[in-house]
Amino acid sequence: MNQTVKRIAYYPGCSVMGTAVEYDQSTRALCAALGIELVEIPDWNCCGSTPAHSYDPLLGAALAGRNLSLAEELGLDVVMTPCPSCLKSLKGALREYQEQRQSFLDILQMPFSGRIRVISVLQMLYEDIGPEAIREKIRYGFANKVVVPYYGCLLSRPPEFARFDDPENPVSMDQLLRAIGLSVPDFPYKTECCGAAYGVTQNHIVGKLTGGILDMARHLGADAVAVACPLCQQNLDLRQAQVDRHCHTSFQMPVVYITQLLGFALGIDPKKLGINKLFVSADDLFKGTSEQLEKLTEPTTA
Amino acid sequence: MRIGVFICKCGTNIAATVDTEAVAHKALNFPDVVCSTDYMYTCSEPGQKEIQDAIKKYDLQGVVVAACSPRMHEVTFRRAVEKAGLNRYMFEQANIREHCSWISKDRAANTRKAIDLVRMSVEKLRFNQPLFSSQVPINKRVLVIGGGISGIQAALDCADGGLEVVMVERESTIGGKMAKLDKTFPTIDCSSCILGPKMVDVAQNENIRLYAYSEIESVSGYIGNFKVGIRKKATYVDWNACTGCGLCTEKCPAKKSFDGFNEGLNTTTAINIPFPQAIPKKAKIDPAFCRYLIKGKCKICQKICPVDAIRFDMEDEIVEEEVGAIIAATGFDLVDHSVYGEYGGGHYPDIITGLQFERLVSASGPYGGHILRPSDGKEPKNIVFIACVGSRDPSIGRPYCSGVCCMYIAKQAILARDHIPDSNCYVFYMDIRAPGKNYDEFVRRAQEEYGVQYIRGRVGKIYPRGEHLNVQGMDTLLGAQVEVEADLVVLATGIGASAGAKDLAEKLRISYDEYEFFMESHPKLRPVETNTAGVFLAGVCQGPKDIPASVAQGSAAAAKTQALFSRDTIETDPQIARVNERVCIGCGKCIDVCPFGAIQWKTLRDGSQKAEVLDSVCQGCGLCNATCPPKAIQLQHCTDDQILAEIDVLCTGERHG
Numbered sequence: 001m002n003q004t005v006k007r008i009a010y011y012p013g014c015s016v017m018g019t020a021v022e023y024d025q026s027t028r029a030l031c032a033a034l035g036i037e038l039v040e041i042p043d044w045n046c047c048g049s050t051p052a053h054s055y056d057p058l059l060g061a062a063l064a065g066r067n068l069s070l071a072e073e074l075g076l077d078v079v080m081t082p083c084p085s086c087l088k089s090l091k092g093a094l095r096e097y098q099e100q101r102q103s104f105l106d107i108l109q110m111p112f113s114g115r116i117r118v119i120s121v122l123q124m125l126y127e128d129i130g131p132e133a134i135r136e137k138i139r140y141g142f143a144n145k146v147v148v149p150y151y152g153c154l155l156s157r158p159p160e161f162a163r164f165d166d167p168e169n170p171v172s173m174d175q176l177l178r179a180i181g182l183s184v185p186d187f188p189y190k191t192e193c194c195g196a197a198y199g200v201t202q203n204h205i206v207g208k209l210t211g212g213i214l215d216m217a218r219h220l221g222a223d224a225v226a227v228a229c230p231l232c233q234q235n236l237d238l239r240q241a242q243v244d245r246h247c248h249t250s251f252q253m254p255v256v257y258i259t260q261l262l263g264f265a266l267g268i269d270p271k272k273l274g275i276n277k278l279f280v281s282a283d284d285l286f287k288g289t290s291e292q293l294e295k296l297t298e299p300t301t302a
Numbered sequence: 303m304r305i306g307v308f309i310c311k312c313g314t315n316i317a318a319t320v321d322t323e324a325v326a327h328k329a330l331n332f333p334d335v336v337c338s339t340d341y342m343y344t345c346s347e348p349g350q351k352e353i354q355d356a357i358k359k360y361d362l363q364g365v366v367v368a369a370c371s372p373r374m375h376e377v378t379f380r381r382a383v384e385k386a387g388l389n390r391y392m393f394e395q396a397n398i399r400e401h402c403s404w405i406s407k408d409r410a411a412n413t414r415k416a417i418d419l420v421r422m423s424v425e426k427l428r429f430n431q432p433l434f435s436s437q438v439p440i441n442k443r444v445l446v447i448g449g450g451i452s453g454i455q456a457a458l459d460c461a462d463g464g465l466e467v468v469m470v471e472r473e474s475t476i477g478g479k480m481a482k483l484d485k486t487f488p489t490i491d492c493s494s495c496i497l498g499p500k501m502v503d504v505a506q507n508e509n510i511r512l513y514a515y516s517e518i519e520s521v522s523g524y525i526g527n528f529k530v531g532i533r534k535k536a537t538y539v540d541w542n543a544c545t546g547c548g549l550c551t552e553k554c555p556a557k558k559s560f561d562g563f564n565e566g567l568n569t570t571t572a573i574n575i576p577f578p579q580a581i582p583k584k585a586k587i588d589p590a591f592c593r594y595l596i597k598g599k600c601k602i603c604q605k606i607c608p609v610d611a612i613r614f615d616m617e618d619e620i621v622e623e624e625v626g627a628i629i630a631a632t633g634f635d636l637v638d639h640s641v642y643g644e645y646g647g648g649h650y651p652d653i654i655t656g657l658q659f660e661r662l663v664s665a666s667g668p669y670g671g672h673i674l675r676p677s678d679g680k681e682p683k684n685i686v687f688i689a690c691v692g693s694r695d696p697s698i699g700r701p702y703c704s705g706v707c708c709m710y711i712a713k714q715a716i717l718a719r720d721h722i723p724d725s726n727c728y729v730f731y732m733d734i735r736a737p738g739k740n741y742d743e744f745v746r747r748a749q750e751e752y753g754v755q756y757i758r759g760r761v762g763k764i765y766p767r768g769e770h771l772n773v774q775g776m777d778t779l780l781g782a783q784v785e786v787e788a789d790l791v792v793l794a795t796g797i798g799a800s801a802g803a804k805d806l807a808e809k810l811r812i813s814y815d816e817y818e819f820f821m822e823s824h825p826k827l828r829p830v831e832t833n834t835a836g837v838f839l840a841g842v843c844q845g846p847k848d849i850p851a852s853v854a855q856g857s858a859a860a861a862k863t864q865a866l867f868s869r870d871t872i873e874t875d876p877q878i879a880r881v882n883e884r885v886c887i888g889c890g891k892c893i894d895v896c897p898f899g900a901i902q903w904k905t906l907r908d909g910s911q912k913a914e915v916l917d918s919v920c921q922g923c924g925l926c927n928a929t930c931p932p933k934a935i936q937l938q939h940c941t942d943d944q945i946l947a948e949i950d951v952l953c954t955g956e957r958h959g
Binding site: 166167186188192219 | 644
């Protein structure tokens with residue numbers, strides 16, 4: 001991987017254009033630092049999210065499939081997306097293509113070979129780059145910081161769909177976090193439900209579930225929770241004040257993207273990682289480093 | 303040839319969707335057929351009599367019955383024609399039930415197919431030859447592989463009947479898994495009290511030769527005449543001299559050896575006797591932990607042994623035994639629960655298996671029968687049992703029910719409540735499967751008398767929190783999530799095939815299923831036999847079962863052996879391969895493909911090499927027949943000529959209907 005630049009198709013999805021803009025910023029910055037050229041799929045469209053496949057799985061698959069067809073047109077063999085929900089829709093398109101090829105193609109009306117690989121940013125970091133390669137590139141070490149990895153429901157599940165990591169006890173993020181020098185306790189709630197879209201309709205459910213996750217993180221002495229999903233991040237971070245009201249707590253627990261942590265460890269300026277976009281301040285985690293960073297970055301910039 | 307055709311209506315099984323009268327009528331036009339009729343139940347006594355009368359009346363030389371599958375009644379009809387004076391192989395059965403009437407409701411199509419099937423059988427019969435069995439002598443010794451309860455039962459039953467028994471046990475003591483159990487359901491009687499005397503009987507029975515700490519190296523030969531190579535693994539102790547005094551085990555400094563008998567809950571010494579009641583009660587050295595064998599220094603056991611039994615230069619030894627029958631009773635191993643990430647993946651010491659709990663609660667176990675947590679030795683107050691861990695779970699490739707776990711966790715919960723009266727026991731279950739005698743009553747006692755709390759639902763996650771293990775699950779009767787703060791979690795770990803079962807099956811040339819349980823010959827009617835003649839099954843190696851069923855099958859395997867040995871010779875099946883030596887080119891391909899080792903080289907007087915079939919080993923599978931390039935080797939009763947004749951009439955014969 002080292003110096004050779006690898007080009008992969010990038011499907012941002014709607015979340016990272018809005019509420020999770022820092023996930024997009026940090027993913028792009030991290031990939032650049034790792035020598036990966038992200039080629040944003042031109043004219044990409046909505047993955048369909050939950051409504052499309054709930055209405056009609058085949059139509060939903062074709063909607064997501066259009067993006068894959070566009071990626072194939074670029075001559076690329078991998079599509080990466082930071083959003084686990086988009087990931088599921090794109091993988092669903094591949095599955096429908098395999099199961100009902102002709103109907104799928106009839107709706108899509110675009111050339112499609114089905115040979116393209118769809119991965120999450122976490123899978124890319126873990127499988128295509130690997131904790132060891134990341135360890136070699138560290139330019140800033142987190143001292144004595146404890147971070148718990150929170151995977152949520154979709155990154156490793158359902159297993160026959162995700163085909164990534166252990167569905168019940170995933171360890172990919174654990175190992176990436178350890179690679180950048182963080183202390184990572186065994187986090188039993190790593191795949192518990194964050195409440196997902198109930199944040200909108202049944203707020204108290206998110207309060208209870210997310211409250212439990214944050215409470216466990218605090219119990220383990222965590223300085224922050226690491227995530228790889230915009231919706232998890234939203235429920236844990238944006239709604240933390242609501243959770244506090246619901247649970248009568250005051251967590252003040254930063255919830256940061258894995259790409260922000262890795263990017264920071266690789267020496268990327270926190271501003272480029274969108275640290276300022278977090279609702280619960282993570283400045284303690286990323287503090288006092290700009291000078292060190294400048295020193296570190298000098299040799300390369302000079 | 304003069305052939306008679308008999309079409310069975312099988313009540314309405316066949317007649318409802320096949321016009322049997324039309325089939326019988328049509329058959330009269332087939333070559334060599336001199337009589338044809340249909341009948342309500344051809345397999346009944348009057349039905350058989352009609353065949354026998356027709357043989358005499360029409361002077362028949364061959365008989366075709368169109369009825370059910372030959373697997374059902376071929377033997378019946380062969381016997382019937384034999385009584386009327388025909389050779390039993392001058393009979394053919396056309397399957398117009400399973401292969402025809404039961405498949406489709408289209409009467410016209412079924413009738414056409416039945417006519418074709420009868421036509422094929424008639425044509426094959428025209429090429430049939432009378433075949434005759436031969437006799438081979440039987441070596442009336444039996445090998446029992448595995449010294450668990452079913453193997454012990456089989457060995458004792460055979461030995462009591464006067465047979466010589468060779469027992470081979472992989473561990474250094476017999477007793478198997480039952481020796482590790484504390485109490486047995488549903489009577490709560492002490493496992494070692496009922497097993498111990500049987501183990502002693504094995505040791506004391508003059509007809510039983512026991513090879514402990516030994517494994518099967520090779521098996522050759524055939525029913526009545528097997529040759530078995532047995533690997534006696536090096537114990538580093540001369541068992542002829544060792545008195546089992548145990549002095550060596552007291553002084554051995556390597557005290558961190560793995561204690562397999564206690565399921566790893568404890569450590570033992572490198573030289574050890576697994577438990578006080580071990581049979582044979584002899585010491586062995588575990589070379590993975592022995593200081594002398596690893597570092598070349600120590601030899602304390604050699605200095606202390608009062609009878610000079612220690613032999614550090616001992617090596618494995620292969621001995622050969624000749625037997626006439628083999629009983630496989632290799633038992634099981636627990637499913638590896640570390641595949642369950644949600645149950646800690648085997649990382650938490652206080653999440654234990656069912657067998658580990660048995661050792662915890664056993665008076666001969668690591669804590670002297672006090673139930674204590676392996677992590678800190680504290681007495682647990684809240685104990686959670688989780689059913690179906692490694693059973694009924696297609697996601698880990700184990701869709702079958704292990705059959706015993708519902709019962710053993712009920713027993714263990716009762717024992718826990720007995721040992722620690724102020725404890726709370728919870729059982730998470732999917733369904734309660736307690737179909738044995740007094741079994742359901744036993745589970746009810748656990749619930750009603752002992753106050754064990756049964757929660758219907760699966761556990762989704764177990765995680766440590768402080769000193770406790772939080773067990774998160776679902777109560778599907780309440781429709782609510784539940785969380786129990788447990789001190790000890792017992793996984794009702796399911797039953798898997800014994801380690802190495804597949805290798806042994808291949809040595810014995812018996813089939814095994816996808817979970818490596820050995821395959822019986824017929825799931826209902828031949829549950830003890832295998833498809834290799836002279837090899838029988840006993841106990842859990844054939845599939846999960848409890849102690850009474852294992853004992854019953856052990857006795858059944860012994861009975862099968864006794865029945866086999868009640869004769870001095872055995873009749874061979876003439877439906878086997880035959881070599882036409884004038885056509886055989888000596889290529890040896892048949893020897894390579896034969897799965898039973900039934901073909902060997904034979905040197906003719908002119909020095910040329912030809913294939914030769916060992917009559918009593920050949921199982922009549924026909925692989926050699928299909929492989930032989932010049933078609934020199936032919937499976938009797940299923941020759942190329944016979945099969946081609948059937949195909950010819952099917953493809954070129956005129957269509958009827």
